[in-house]
Amino acid sequence: SYDLTQPSSVSVSPGQTAKIPCSGDVLAKKYARWFLQKPGQAPILIIYNDDERPSGIPERFSGSSSGTTVTLTISGAQVEDEGDYYCYSAAGDNLVFGGGTRLTVL
């Protein structure tokens, strides 16, 4: 089991909205982050502080938080958004992770 819980897969058609939830008790007290990992590539941060987007990340990516659940939303998903999305958070010195969600856009 993982400290944070995510669905293992989400599938949408191009242009549709994809939502990936992530839940865990630590999220009631600590910010969540999301990264995207594509095969053979380094993970890329796409959301930090629950809902902030680093520069260079497209506006179609957004984050939200409610209680012990955070949600990554991709509005108008594109084929290039396919990959594995992980939520994670700091718990003291430790980092805790979700199990990852494979997003398929087809």
Place this chain on the structure above:
Amino acid sequence: EVQLVESGGGLVQPGGSLKISCAASGFVFSFSDSTIHWVRQAPGRGLEWVGRIGSKGGGHATAYGASVQGRFTISRDDSQNTALLVMDSLKGEDTATYYCRCTVLKKNWIDAWGQGTLVTVSS
């Protein structure tokens, strides 16, 4: 844009040791202000935090996950923009891809990861 490159992975026998490196570049701040984490992912399994070494201002404090405490050691050379993970008494369950990650206090938008290096512990 911060870039991290891990190196030094490979095959090692159980009980053996291995040192892997993380080389950083592309800073707009000082590498010595960063915290370097190591995170691993065993084949077919989830991500696990291994440990971290803090910034120069934080005294280069280290912390480790329970499964590696006492066996792994993290160090850094700020003059070379590198961090090291020395792994001793390796076990089969240490087989994983090891990633380094860089963050900077109060600059939460800086959260860079390397591509990872594979460590295989097997006889």
